[in-house]
Amino acid sequence: MKSRSQDQSLSDSRELDRSYDPLTGSTADDEELSAVRYRPEGLDPLVQKTNFSRRELQVLYRGFKNECPSGVVNEETFKSIYSQFFPHGDSSMYAHFLFEAFDTRNNGSVTFEDFVVSLSIILRGSITDKLNWAFNLYDLNKDGCVTREEMTEIMHSIYDMMGKYTYPCMEDNAPKEHVDNFFQKMDKNNDGVVTIEEFLETCQKDESIMQSMHMFDSVI
Amino acid sequence: MAAGVAAWLPFARAAAIGWMPVANLPMPVAPAGKNKRQDEMIILNVSGRRFETWRNTLDRYPDTLLGSSEKEFFYNEETKEYFFDRDPDVFRSVLNFYRTGKLHYPRYECISSYDEELAFFGIISEIIGDCCYEEYKDRKRENAERLMDDQEDNKDAKPPNMTCRETMWRAFENPHTSTMALVFYYVTGFFIAVSVITNVVETVPCGTSPNQKEVPCGERYTVAFFCMDTACVMIFTVEYLMRLFAAPSRYRFMRSVMSIIDVVAILPYYIGLVMTDNEDVSGAFVTLRVFRVFRIFKFSRHSQGLRILGYTLKSCASELGFLLFSLTMAIIIFATVMFYAEKGSSSSKFTSIPASFWYTIVTMTTLGYGDMVPKTIAGKIFGSICSLSGVLVIALPVPVIVSNFSRIYHQNQRADKRRAQKMQKARLARIRISKQGTSNAFLHSKRNGLFSEAPEFTSSTEEDQRLNKSTSLLESQHHHLLHCLEKTTVTSPLNYINHEFVDQQYYQQSYLEAGLQNYPSRSPSLSSRDGVSGTCCTRRSKKQHAPLQNASGPAHMQPLTQVHAHPRGLQELSTIHIQPLSTSRSSLNMRVDEPASLNCQSSQITTAIISIPTPPVTTSDGDAHLRAGPAHQNVVKVSAL
Numbered sequence: 078m079k080s081r082s083q084d085q086s087l088s089d090s091r092e093l094d095r096s097y098d099p100l101t102g103s104t105a106d107d108e109e110l111s112a113v114r115y116r117p118e119g120l121d122p123l124v125q126k127t128n129f130s131r132r133e134l135q136v137l138y139r140g141f142k143n144e145c146p147s148g149v150v151n152e153e154t155f156k157s158i159y160s161q162f163f164p165h166g167d168s169s170m171y172a173h174f175l176f177e178a179f180d181t182r183n184n185g186s187v188t189f190e191d192f193v194v195s196l197s198i199i200l201r202g203s204i205t206d207k208l209n210w211a212f213n214l215y216d217l218n219k220d221g222c223v224t225r226e227e228m229t230e231i232m233h234s235i236y237d238m239m240g241k242y243t244y245p246c247m248e249d250n251a252p253k254e255h256v257d258n259f260f261q262k263m264d265k266n267n268d269g270v271v272t273i274e275e276f277l278e279t280c281q282k283d284e285s286i287m288q289s290m291h292m293f294d295s296v297i
Numbered sequence: 298m299a300a301g302v303a304a305w306l307p308f309a310r311a312a313a314i315g316w317m318p319v320a321n322l323p324m325p326v327a328p329a330g331k332n333k334r335q336d337e338m339i340i341l342n343v344s345g346r347r348f349e350t351w352r353n354t355l356d357r358y359p360d361t362l363l364g365s366s367e368k369e370f371f372y373n374e375e376t377k378e379y380f381f382d383r384d385p386d387v388f389r390s391v392l393n394f395y396r397t398g399k400l401h402y403p404r405y406e407c408i409s410s411y412d413e414e415l416a417f418f419g420i421i422s423e424i425i426g427d428c429c430y431e432e433y434k435d436r437k438r439e440n441a442e443r444l445m446d447d448q449e450d451n452k453d454a455k456p457p458n459m460t461c462r463e464t465m466w467r468a469f470e471n472p473h474t475s476t477m478a479l480v481f482y483y484v485t486g487f488f489i490a491v492s493v494i495t496n497v498v499e500t501v502p503c504g505t506s507p508n509q510k511e512v513p514c515g516e517r518y519t520v521a522f523f524c525m526d527t528a529c530v531m532i533f534t535v536e537y538l539m540r541l542f543a544a545p546s547r548y549r550f551m552r553s554v555m556s557i558i559d560v561v562a563i564l565p566y567y568i569g570l571v572m573t574d575n576e577d578v579s580g581a582f583v584t585l586r587v588f589r590v591f592r593i594f595k596f597s598r599h600s601q602g603l604r605i606l607g608y609t610l611k612s613c614a615s616e617l618g619f620l621l622f623s624l625t626m627a628i629i630i631f632a633t634v635m636f637y638a639e640k641g642s643s644s645s646k647f648t649s650i651p652a653s654f655w656y657t658i659v660t661m662t663t664l665g666y667g668d669m670v671p672k673t674i675a676g677k678i679f680g681s682i683c684s685l686s687g688v689l690v691i692a693l694p695v696p697v698i699v700s701n702f703s704r705i706y707h708q709n710q711r712a713d714k715r716r717a718q719k720m721q722k723a724r725l726a727r728i729r730i731s732k733q734g735t736s737n738a739f740l741h742s743k744r745n746g747l748f749s750e751a752p753e754f755t756s757s758t759e760e761d762q763r764l765n766k767s768t769s770l771l772e773s774q775h776h777h778l779l780h781c782l783e784k785t786t787v788t789s790p791l792n793y794i795n796h797e798f799v800d801q802q803y804y805q806q807s808y809l810e811a812g813l814q815n816y817p818s819r820s821p822s823l824s825s826r827d828g829v830s831g832t833c834c835t836r837r838s839k840k841q842h843a844p845l846q847n848a849s850g851p852a853h854m855q856p857l858t859q860v861h862a863h864p865r866g867l868q869e870l871s872t873i874h875i876q877p878l879s880t881s882r883s884s885l886n887m888r889v890d891e892p893a894s895l896n897c898q899s900s901q902i903t904t905a906i907i908s909i910p911t912p913p914v915t916t917s918d919g920d921a922h923l924r925a926g927p928a929h930q931n932v933v934k935v936s937a938l
Contacts, residue, residue, distance in 0.1 A: 136336060137307075139304065140304025141304075143304055144304065144305060159309060159312075162305075162306070162309045162775065163782070171315075174315075175312050175315065178315075192308075196307075196308065196311055199311045199312075199314050207314060208318070210314070211315055211317065211318050214315045215315075215318075235316060235319065235782075235785060235786065236786055238782060239782060255319070255321075255786075259319060276318070285320075285322070285323040285324075286317055286318055286320075289317040289320065289324040290314065292317075292324055292327050293310050293311055293313065293314060293327065296310045296327075297307050297311075
């Protein structure tokens with residue numbers, strides 16, 4: 078009887094404690110202890126996998142580790158980091174799409190390797206690689222073609238980042254118009270979707286896009 | 298930008314590649330890095346202790362000593378390090394601020410030395426993180442009070458030119474300031490004591506009357522007591538009237554507790570004077586005399602401890618309420634039980650439940666008078682349970698009250714906590730003010746032509762130097778990123794509406810005015826003169842704007858007409874003179890109220906170069922984002938710090 082009452086009282090106090098999750102049966106403290114501490118494999122393999130130098134990888138990792146001490150970024154952290162750069166608008170949707178693009182293994186978290194590999198494509202890859210990456214970003218369901226709906230979503234997320242307070246005021250159909258223009262430009266065979274070949278073809282012919290793709294090369 | 302996230306700026310910029318294929322316009326050129334030197338270590342020698350950190354770490358906060366070029370004054374050429382002759386222990390906290398973005402206040406540190414170090418390194422104390430801010434503020438307040446107390450002891454000279462009324466009030470509130478006041482203080486104290494003792498002695502039986510009955514002294518020496526009472530009341534009345542006269546705010550004085558006590562203390566006497574020896578009301582009159590005992594509360598003016606006690610009881614109201622409530626509950630329960638238990642026995646004193654209340658109270662408080670005792674066995678059992686539980690019920694809330702009392706007794710300054718609430722807002726406002734720099738920087742950079750559209754305008758060395766002087770590389774990169782976003786959200790090259798980030802108020806205004814004016818085009822063009830342009834199609838005739846400071850720098854930005862290869866015609870824009878660079882807070886360019894030349898063709902360039910706001914933000918709406926202040930200013934909310 079005594080032991081039962083002790084357990085009883087323990088569970089009562091745990092409930093009051095509110096850190097106890099009856100579903101999983103573990104307290105919040107336990108969960109934190111068992112948090113993933115992920116380490117990247119090593120500097121040399123990463124240097125081989127990516128086009129960054131050792132030094133650049135060191136700088137990148139220091140920044141990464143500072144913000145995410147556990148070694149992985151989950152979507153919430155990703156969104157919160159990204160939103161600090163765009164305080165006036167709502168960057169959560171775009172951050173979500175970005176996260177999907179970075180999370181190549183689709184397991185809900187971005188490790189340093191994923192991060193660096195994607196960055197390497199963006200910053201040090203060939204123009205085709207970069208365009209491929211951008212296409213992959215737009216292709217939300219990763220089926221090889223970008224439909225109008227997908228593009229509309231992407232466009233909305235970009236326009237959301239501008240926020241409400243712009244001059245002149247943002248029209249409501251601005252994203253839609255933009256999507257129309259995009260499809261008009263890219264969709265050569267007018268089948269309602271943009272495939273990777275159409276995309277590549279159109280982009281490679283457009284001077285300003287080519288130029289802007291190289292703009293961030295010196296970022297790291 | 299938060300320190301930690303600064304490291305992610307390259308990522309954010311790289312991610313902007315997702316906008317590129319979608320954008321219809323060429324992007325502005327990225328700011329050239331400061332010759333892309335490798336991140337180097339800096340050695341900071343503080344009184345012999347060497348701290349090493351990356352240069353980038355220090356550059357995160359360009360408006361502090363270490364983040365700006367001010368540290369060059371401390372550079373030691375021979376040892377190639379920066380030497381500061383300051384306290385190395387406090388410097389630890391300062392450096393950690395750069396590293397982590399959070400400033401902590403170490404508890405063992407003296408508050409004034411900490412403040413001095415912060416002032417030296419150019420860090421405002423409002424940035425102290427929430428974990429340490431309470432402690433910091435408490436210590437600071439204690440220190441300030443201590444200093445004030447010391448000062449008060451020293452300052453005895455009364456400020457000159459005080460009116461008679463103010464002198465009197467001062468004398469009343471601070472008896473030690475003058476001899477007269479002290480005399481007055483003691484006299485009133487004496488009379489209060491006399492009055493109370495009189496009230497008490499009045500009821501003592503002294504001597505017997507002729508018919509062998511004990512007579513209280515009050516009836517025996519009626520005249521004497523009456524004279525004493527009169528004297529005391531006269532003194533109290535005079536004192537009350539004098540206080541009323543001297544009070545700075547009579548209405549407030551009349552509402553204060555002390556004055557109410559004064560009034561209650563002297564009123565019975567006057568009422569007694571007015572009423573005659575009417576038998577009907579004499580009963581009521583007797584009741585009124587009870588109020589004379591309130592004179593003893595007048596002592597609270599003379600005793601600080603009494604005031605604190607009263608104050609504590611007031612602040613422990615909730616605990617007291619809880620105690621009362623739980624007692625009431627228990628009393629009712631036990632009274633009911635005892636009543637029904639004792640119902641059976643004859644000659645039981647428990648005649649009703651309310652009658653049992655008395656027994657329950659006496660038992661629970663362990664008084665046990667014994668005038669009512671249970672006789673049945675059930676009654677006795679329940680009675681014992683009652684007394685046992687009484688101890689528990691009373692013992693539980695009492696320590697709470699006691700601890701409350703001791704806490705308040707030690708820090709008997711509740712008013713300061715209320716002031717702290719206001720200071721929270723003021724603190725946020727101050728942080729916002731000091732961080733205006735970053736928010737203005739976006740507009741500064743725009744104005745200074747960092748976002749020129751033609752490649753040939755980016756890399757003049759002159760401009761580079763200005764760049765270095767005005768904004769850190771991080772900031773310029775961030776602004777470039779935002780500018781790219783603006784450029785991306787242009788729906789088509791044929792319908793060029795360049796949306797710019799603006800301030801909320803500006804937006805609301807332009808929205809309103811645009812609606813009123815009802816122009817077909819939403820993208821008017823602007824003429825710009827002398828530095829700042831900035832109207833939309835509506836006029837801002839109501840605002841007064843100071844004329845711009847004259848531009849001393851050369852025109853940096855050629856008319857944008859030359860830059861864009863635009864299918865339709867472009868509006869000619871006059872040259873924009875760039876203002877001399879200055880730190881954000883001091884730049885004083887206001888919007889010039891110019892008649893905007895309207896152009897109703899729909900495909901004109903909108904180049905709204907928004908003017909920079911300058912006076913510090915004074916709003917304190919508690920918003921974490923930097924919002925602009927007065928309505929005629931525009932702040933681009935660039936960084937939420």
